[in-house]
Amino acid sequence: MQDLIWLLPTYPVLGFFVLVLTAGRLPKNIVAIIGAGSVGLSFFTAVIIATQFLSSGENYFIKEVWTWMAVGNFSPGFNFYLDGLSLVMMLVITGVGFLIHLYATGYMADDPSYSRFFSYMNLFVAAMLMLVLGDNLVVLYLGWEGVGLCSYLLIGFWYINPDNGYAARKAFVVTRVGDTAMALGLFLLFTELDTLNIQDMLYAAESEWEVGNDLAVAAALLLLGGAVGKSAQLPLQTWLPDAMAGPTPISALIHAATMVTAGVYLIARTHILFELAPSVQELVGWVGLITLLMAGFIALTQSDIKRILAFSTMSQIGYMFLALGVGAWSAGIFHLMTHAFFKALLFLASGTVILSLHHEQNIFKMGALRQKLPVSFFSFLIGSLALTAFPYTSGYFSKDEILIAAHGLEGPGIIFFYGGVLGAFLTGIYTFRLFFIVFFGDSNAAHPPEKEYGGWNMNGPLILLMILSLVGGFIAVPLDPVFGHHEEHHVSGLLHGFMIAVPLVGIAISFLFFYTKTFSVEKLMSNTFAQTLHKFWNNGWGFDWLYDRFIVFPFLWLARINRADIVDGFYTLIVEISRTANVMIVKTQTGYLRWYALSIAAGLLLLITIGVLL
């Protein structure tokens, strides 16, 4: 049965082809069956394969399908590699992916481009599976670009609004900057190590490079470039909030649960390389820390329900990077998994809220939705608790592991630890700010909801994700063989108590501000400093402004001034010169004899003068 691992991406690819070739002529319920069913089949197959793999006791499994290309010693294949890490990823992608597909069958029910939507979604799942199951970096890159493409297509799904198109292109181009760095990393690795098969490459790197080798550092840096692009980390994070222009199930699937965590997967997959480049590994930690704090501050100031969740995603991936940076590989992947549960839950629930309020996304135009939208309310309650690492929810276990591991690290570990705790504090505030504003207080909705949107196909996934968000922390991930050892870190009980208490304080602050209104935001915002800071954070620390000024505008300017292609000007000039010369020579042909006689005499005089002078 493990031999059938190639079926995992095949089902959604077939779904994609059927939906594309029928070009929207199928009835919606058939489209739903193909769209969601293909991913469901993948999940079913994945579960069987996972059970067999785990019971086999093997550490890895390889299935070779065909040689993609063989050029000299470069011969990547369409081969599948299954180990604990890809196992976790594959189950998350197909499992959470299936739930989101199911939800989307309801969410998108009224959309005229129903079939187009599911064709993109299916292609995405297939590409994402190739990304995590490929045994070499070229197949990984195939998946990597494939998910980027689907992300572009789905962000711009509602193409009539040019803003959506802009967001889609921004996402694609910004991540492509990272992808290009990654491609260069691949070239470097291949040139130096003669293989891009991941395991062989890591083995070769380990035996040929010692720790701190310059080439290892360069290669790790280039791969990190790819990772920060896809995972929306500093400095390529600016595309993610705009990506919320896509339909909400997309935000849940691509921009929360799966694609944006690809960078984390990449680094974990090549962790040996990063261990050979400790400076880069530490940089990963710093990138994570700075991103998680910056995104946390931004989330405090946002008013769009999806953008708040987007910044929260950015921040949580920051935690995963932090984990990678301190070498807590398993903890990073564990957080990736739990985050997929609770963030998918939050996004899908926000989708229900948005639809129930007739496409309202501003949290200040919601309020008092607790009774009207009970499923959303409980989804948000559980999702928010997990997000803020409330004890014994799934997020608690994973975040706990990360912070404890950071604490155990020499050097910057202590900064990582307290920074991470501060981030958890911010998480508590912004998460419950959203929660209290949306579900409590007075209703500010322009069109208050009559009833909660959604049938079993939307509520079912929400309930399952609620359960996973609650108990997902008890899932044992089979990652020890992948990362070579079991990570066991401890902190004192006092410190642990502190770690648990900090997010609760954050929640309490939100409670006082937004539930009891004991404190008022208006008062806090009364001075100019606070207003400036608010504006600064609200604009994402000015990154868009910076990139526009220094990259986008100069590029547009250069393009505009040279629209006519200056090189062509050179040839036009030659043409002009010969034309002018022609005109001038023609002018001498006057037909007057005296003019000819004069010019002959003048020429003769000139020649004689030259002859005499020389």
Added chain:
Amino acid sequence: MILVWLIGVLFLGGIIAWLSERLNPNYPRLIALITVLLDLVLMLTLLGAEPAIGGWVAAIDAPWIPRFSISFYLAADGLSVLLLLLTAFLGVIAIGSAWDEIKVRAGFFYFNLLWTLAGVLGVFTALDLFLFFFFWEVMLIPMYFIIAIWGHENKNYAAMKFFIFTQVTGMLMLVSILMLAYFHYLQNGFVSFNYHDLLTVETRGPLEMWIMLGFFIAFTTKLPSVPFHSWLPDAHSQAPTAGSVILAGILLKTGAYGLIRFAVPLFPEASKSFAPFAMTLAAISILYCAKVAFAQTDIKRLIAYTSVSHMGFVTLGVYAWNEQALQGAIMTMLAHGISAAALFMLAGGLQHRIHTRNMLDMGGFWAKVPRMAVVVLFFSIAALGMPGLGNFIGEFLALLGAFRANIPLTVISAFGLIFASVYSLWVIQKVFHGEYTNSEFDDSHLTDLTHREMVYYATMIIGLIWMGMYPQSFLALSQPVLLDLISSTEEIVNIVVQN
């Protein structure tokens, strides 16, 4: 002998097509189609042929002008076969794209089309340099007529520009060929234009560089590469659709073929020392033309500039001169041949429907012509180098190989991948996304792709997916040729170094 048939059938078919117009104005296109299909079938027999010594699957060598030992020497190896197949395939596609578009003087049009193709086949198979030059000219003149007679508003200017650029640089190549033959006379006592003979000619020092430049400039004008590219946007924007298909899909590739077959192997030493300059030109082509492409409002000019940008990867790969880089260059030639041809056909199809090429007038066409939108999206995605499609294989391998040869220039060229996504997605946005408006044109003929059109695009789509998912079918054909070329040039360079 089969090579003579391949070319002869086209010459003959061209004449018959021209004459048949008197009988029925619809005959020429039918005859042209049958002729090219026949050629395609003949070519397929080459695939099964057992290669002789040196990897030549077919060859013919007959005296032509014995006085100067010029012979009618044609031969095809795996590399030629690939390009022959591309030529015939795109020939069929080009005829398809002209099917409804060319109504005026159709007989003469198809005559020119077939003669251009014949010239191209000759270029891809000639191993006598004089004969090569002959075919080089043969493909030029009918192409000139195609642009000058069936072109758009500024056709005479464009056709003349195309002619002068190619003719002037062609002359440089002729001078180089003659010098090479003369050197052969000095060293061996008799004149020869035979490729194998000329490979043994020893030219050293600055003169070798000058002779090589004659070839280089002729080939990079055709390719084209900065700074010899500026004829291309005019030619493309003015040419009829079939002309663009032939031009972008096939004619440009003769330049690349020339570099691989002649420019580098004949002058391995000079090429080696010239490589950094050539690769710099490649990097400039890639980035500069991508940027200029982005600024265009005329959709055909935009695609033309992207062609120059993509051909930069070919130059880069050729001058990196190792197996991966060369295979990358060849895959780029094949894949770009198809994707660029398809994009020009789509642009031509749009122009045919709404009589404008100005993208500023377009927008929101997705809802109106969804099939066309999907097809354009596909080819744009292919052009920007999406893995799984042919263009990715080409550009990835070219860069991979180039990295070995020159890291800084490879890094700079890689930025082309980012630029490609900027302009490709901009076209999609400008033409197909957004709100539909038709204030600037009459949309009564804006209909979706017909079934006939869909057949062409579907074959091209399948071709690109095949190249992207199982490029081995193509790589295997060119591999022995490339290995031979690489080892023989290396030998010469090594001998020179030892001396």
